[in-house]
Amino acid sequence: MSADVSDLSLVRRVQRGDKGAFDALVLKYQHKLVKLVMRYVRNPAEAEDIAQEAFIKAYRALPQFRGDSAFYTWLYRIAINTAKNAVVSRDRSPIEYDLDRNNTDESYDMQGRMKDPETPEGLVLTDEIRSTVNAAIDALPEDLRTAIVLRELEGLSYEEIAAAMDCPVGTVRSRIFRAREAIDRRLREVFEGGLGRVEELG
Amino acid sequence: MNEELDSQLSAMFDDELPPAECELLARRLSRDEQLKARWGRYAVIGAAIRAERGVRLNAGLASRVSAAISSEPTLTAEPTPQPEKRFNNRWWQPVVSAAAVAGVAAVSILWLRSQSPEVTVAPSVAQTSVLPAGATVAASMTGSSAVVPVGAVSEPDSYVVPKSPGRRLVVPSTELANYVVAHSEFSSPVTRRNLLSAFMASESGTTGTSAGSEEPTEDVQDDAKNPQ
Numbered sequence: 001m002s003a004d005v006s007d008l009s010l011v012r013r014v015q016r017g018d019k020g021a022f023d024a025l026v027l028k029y030q031h032k033l034v035k036l037v038m039r040y041v042r043n044p045a046e047a048e049d050i051a052q053e054a055f056i057k058a059y060r061a062l063p064q065f066r067g068d069s070a071f072y073t074w075l076y077r078i079a080i081n082t083a084k085n086a087v088v089s090r091d092r093s094p095i096e097y098d099l100d101r102n103n104t105d106e107s108y109d110m111q112g113r114m115k116d117p118e119t120p121e122g123l124v125l126t127d128e129i130r131s132t133v134n135a136a137i138d139a140l141p142e143d144l145r146t147a148i149v150l151r152e153l154e155g156l157s158y159e160e161i162a163a164a165m166d167c168p169v170g171t172v173r174s175r176i177f178r179a180r181e182a183i184d185r186r187l188r189e190v191f192e193g194g195l196g197r198v199e200e201l202g
Numbered sequence: 203m204n205e206e207l208d209s210q211l212s213a214m215f216d217d218e219l220p221p222a223e224c225e226l227l228a229r230r231l232s233r234d235e236q237l238k239a240r241w242g243r244y245a246v247i248g249a250a251i252r253a254e255r256g257v258r259l260n261a262g263l264a265s266r267v268s269a270a271i272s273s274e275p276t277l278t279a280e281p282t283p284q285p286e287k288r289f290n291n292r293w294w295q296p297v298v299s300a301a302a303v304a305g306v307a308a309v310s311i312l313w314l315r316s317q318s319p320e321v322t323v324a325p326s327v328a329q330t331s332v333l334p335a336g337a338t339v340a341a342s343m344t345g346s347s348a349v350v351p352v353g354a355v356s357e358p359d360s361y362v363v364p365k366s367p368g369r370r371l372v373v374p375s376t377e378l379a380n381y382v383v384a385h386s387e388f389s390s391p392v393t394r395r396n397l398l399s400a401f402m403a404s405e406s407g408t409t410g411t412s413a414g415s416e417e418p419t420e421d422v423q424d425d426a427k428n429p430q
Binding site: 004005006007008009010012013014015016017018019020021022023024026027028029030031032034035038044048051052055056059060062063125126129130133134137148149151152153157158173174176177180181183184187188191 | 208209212213214215216217218219220221224225227228229231232233238240241242243244245246247248249250251252253257258259263264266267268270271272274276277278
């Protein structure tokens with residue numbers, strides 16, 4: 001299977017004016033992009049702002065995307081440039097300069113807290129999502145757990161997983177799907193029942 | 203929800219769905235909010251398994267981006283046909299390359315001709331004027347004597363082609379004939395015949411100078427016989 005086919009089909013739709021297809025790309029890569037940006041900034045909220053800016057820049061530049069490289073490679077380059085520019089402009093910011101010159105760890109921490117909209121409730125939800133997913137994975141049959149972990153954690157293709165598990169590619173596809181469905185059932189309970197933040201899933 | 207559809211969605215998320223199915227599902231995914239929410243949860247599951255520390259799984263980033271994009275102009279144009287454009291812009295590149303090569307070759311030939319020794323068959327007088335003996339300055343350049351008129355202001359300009367020092371051809375005719383024969387495969391029969399005829403004609407007048415040129419000199423033969 002050629003890599004990036006699904007991304008490319010979504011990209012082509014966006015290029016033809018389908019904004020909804022871009023939502024799918026954002027949903028797919030938002031976490032990876034925030035993680036990438038956090039190499040440059042420590043604050044999660046600032047990293048999300050930069051990631052958001054990178055997504056918007058990518059959308060505007062999408063007419064020039066020809067598909068010579070994978071979409072996520074192209075997107076990551078935009079994100080890295082955006083993060084570097086943000087760090088430079090932040091360092092040149094007069095407010096930042098004043099805070100730094102006046103010292104101090106205290107003022108820097110205060111600034112960080114002001115930028116970080118992280119709430120205790122939000123932290124609880126993130127932790128609950130993680131613990132729910134982990135519990136769901138532990139409850140999976142061995143073959144499903146191995147397949148989903150090899151895919152998500154190791155990044156193996158279906159063909160590589162099939163070779164590792166000594167089974168057909170179709171079986172791998174089925175196992176990964178069933179693993180996701182099992183985890184998703186538990187996850188939906190968290191979003192819909194527990195804290196009721198379906199709209200915040202994205 | 204259709205299980206087969208969800209299975210396709212899972213495969214598409216992993217870039218493992220055939221392109222034709224991808225096209226259809228991408229269309230549906232961009233419009234079906236339920237499907238999109240499931241797609242988003244698949245991303246959350248992956249992020250949770252990878253334990254991406256510091257990444258908030260409920261950040262609402264996608265919602266904010268979607269709101270921002272909604273105010274952006276819709277992309278209506280087809281993707282820029284860059285590859286075709288580049289192809290069209292490249293048609294002249296071979297022409298330019300060929301022209302550059304031809305130019306370098308022409309300059310090289312001219313330079314080589316200017317560097318090669320001049321072959322003068324016989325001196326000739328273009329226009330001879332008799333000047334007073336003391337009114338000329340003999341300039342000795344390149345081994346030949348030139349007569350430059352000095353003070354002959356009222357007389358018309360004239361020059362005398364200097365006498366050839368009578369030096370022999372650098373490459374004897376016999377060697378040239380051998381060269382032509384050895385490389386005859388690269389010349390046309392007519393050209394080859396003409397050249398050989400010319401060599402034979404010139405050979406009759408220069409037999410003494412070119413004879414024995416194919417044979418190594420005695421010194422060379424001695425060196426070959428007695429290597430040190």
